[in-house]
Amino acid sequence: MEFIQNVLNGQDLPLQYLVLGGIAVSVFFVILGISGMTATDDTAARRMRVGSISRGHGTDFDLIQGDDSDPHGLLKAFVPSSKRERSRIGRMLKQAGIQRKHAVRSFYLFRLVMGFVLPAAFVMALSLPLETQVQLGIAGLLQSITWVNALQIVTALMVTGFYGPALWLRHRIRKRRQAIEHSLPNALDLLQVAIEAGLGFDAAMVRVANEMAHAAPEISQEFTILQLELQAGKERQAAFMDMAERVGIDEVSSFANAFLQSNQYGTSISASLRRFATDMRIDRELRAQEKANRLPVQMSAVMAMCMMPVLLLICLSPMVIRWINMFG
Known part of the structure; x- marks a missing residue:
C-alpha cells in the first residue's frame, strides 16, 4: 500500500481523475455482470471431453477447429458459459466471413479490451499536463469538460467499446x-x-x-x-x-x-x-422495379412538406400585405 501511495503521490494525479477511473471500472463490471446474467446458462453436463486439435492457420479456413468446450479459468470472465450464446456468436462470425480458430473467444476478448481502452485513453488524456494537451491540440476541448460531462463521456465510451463490435459484426454480415x-x-x-x-x-x-x-x-x-x-x-x-x-x-x-x-x-x-x-x-430486376415504383409515393410526402409552405407563402403574401396597408 505504501508503494502504491508513493507512486500516486509521485505522479501528482488529481483526486477526481482517480475517482473517475474507479467509477469507470465499476460501471464496466456492472454492465458485464448484467449481460452475463441475461445470458441463458447451459446446464447440460458433459460425460466426455475431447481435447482440442492443434494445427496452423492456412487456406483451409481452419475447418478442423477442435472442441468448443466450456470456458475455464480466466475465460469465464468474458466468455459466456451458455453453449447457445456461444453458438449464436460463432454462427454470426461465420456469416461475417471470419473462419478462425477460437474466433468466439477472440471476439469477446476484443470487446473486453475495447471497453477498457477507450475510457482509459480518455482518462489518460484528462490527466496529461496542460503543456502536453496544448501540444496535442486537445487542451481547448478538455478544459471545458466538467466533472459530470467527464463521467458521461467515460460511460458512453465504455458502452461504445463493449457493444460497438457487435454492431460492426452485424454491419459486416449485411x-x-x-x-x-x-x-x-x-x-x-x-x-x-x-x-x-x-x-x-x-x-x-x-x-x-x-x-x-x-x-x-x-x-x-x-x-x-x-x-x-x-x-x-x-x-x-x-x-x-x-x-x-x-x-x-x-x-x-x-x-x-x-x-x-x-x-x-x-x-x-x-x-x-x-x-x-x-x-x-x-427476380433482381423485379425488386429494382419495385423500388423504382415506390419512389414517387415516397417523394410525394417530401415534396408536399417542402412545396406547400412556399405555395402558401406565395398565395397569402399579397393578402397579408393588403391587410397591413388597410389596418396597419
Missing part, C-alpha cells in the same frame, strides 16, 4: 450477404460453362472459386469451404445445407436445394444452373 447476392448469378454462369466444358461439379466449383477469388472473394470463400468439407468426408447434402445456413441468403438455399434435387433425380445440373441464374436475374 455487407457480405449483399456481396454474395450480387455475385452469385455470375458464379452460377461460370459454373455452368465449366460443367458444359467437361469438368465435374466439384472440379468446376474449385475452378470457379479460383477464378473469382479477386472479383468476388466472398462467394469464392464459400465455394472453397464447401469443397474442403466435401474432401474431408462430409455428406454432400449436409455440406450444402451448412453453406446455406452459414450464408443466410434465400438464393443460396434455393441453389443448394436445386443442386440436391438434380443430384437425387438425375436431371441435368447445367440446365438447372442456367434456369436458376436466369430466375435470379429476373
Whole structure:
C-alpha cells in the first residue's frame, strides 16, 4: 500500500481523475455482470471431453477447429458459459466471413479490451499536463469538460467499446450477404460453362472459386469451404445445407436445394444452373422495379412538406400585405 501511495503521490494525479477511473471500472463490471446474467446458462453436463486439435492457420479456413468446450479459468470472465450464446456468436462470425480458430473467444476478448481502452485513453488524456494537451491540440476541448460531462463521456465510451463490435459484426454480415447476392448469378454462369466444358461439379466449383477469388472473394470463400468439407468426408447434402445456413441468403438455399434435387433425380445440373441464374436475374430486376415504383409515393410526402409552405407563402403574401396597408 505504501508503494502504491508513493507512486500516486509521485505522479501528482488529481483526486477526481482517480475517482473517475474507479467509477469507470465499476460501471464496466456492472454492465458485464448484467449481460452475463441475461445470458441463458447451459446446464447440460458433459460425460466426455475431447481435447482440442492443434494445427496452423492456412487456406483451409481452419475447418478442423477442435472442441468448443466450456470456458475455464480466466475465460469465464468474458466468455459466456451458455453453449447457445456461444453458438449464436460463432454462427454470426461465420456469416461475417471470419473462419478462425477460437474466433468466439477472440471476439469477446476484443470487446473486453475495447471497453477498457477507450475510457482509459480518455482518462489518460484528462490527466496529461496542460503543456502536453496544448501540444496535442486537445487542451481547448478538455478544459471545458466538467466533472459530470467527464463521467458521461467515460460511460458512453465504455458502452461504445463493449457493444460497438457487435454492431460492426452485424454491419459486416449485411455487407457480405449483399456481396454474395450480387455475385452469385455470375458464379452460377461460370459454373455452368465449366460443367458444359467437361469438368465435374466439384472440379468446376474449385475452378470457379479460383477464378473469382479477386472479383468476388466472398462467394469464392464459400465455394472453397464447401469443397474442403466435401474432401474431408462430409455428406454432400449436409455440406450444402451448412453453406446455406452459414450464408443466410434465400438464393443460396434455393441453389443448394436445386443442386440436391438434380443430384437425387438425375436431371441435368447445367440446365438447372442456367434456369436458376436466369430466375435470379429476373427476380433482381423485379425488386429494382419495385423500388423504382415506390419512389414517387415516397417523394410525394417530401415534396408536399417542402412545396406547400412556399405555395402558401406565395398565395397569402399579397393578402397579408393588403391587410397591413388597410389596418396597419
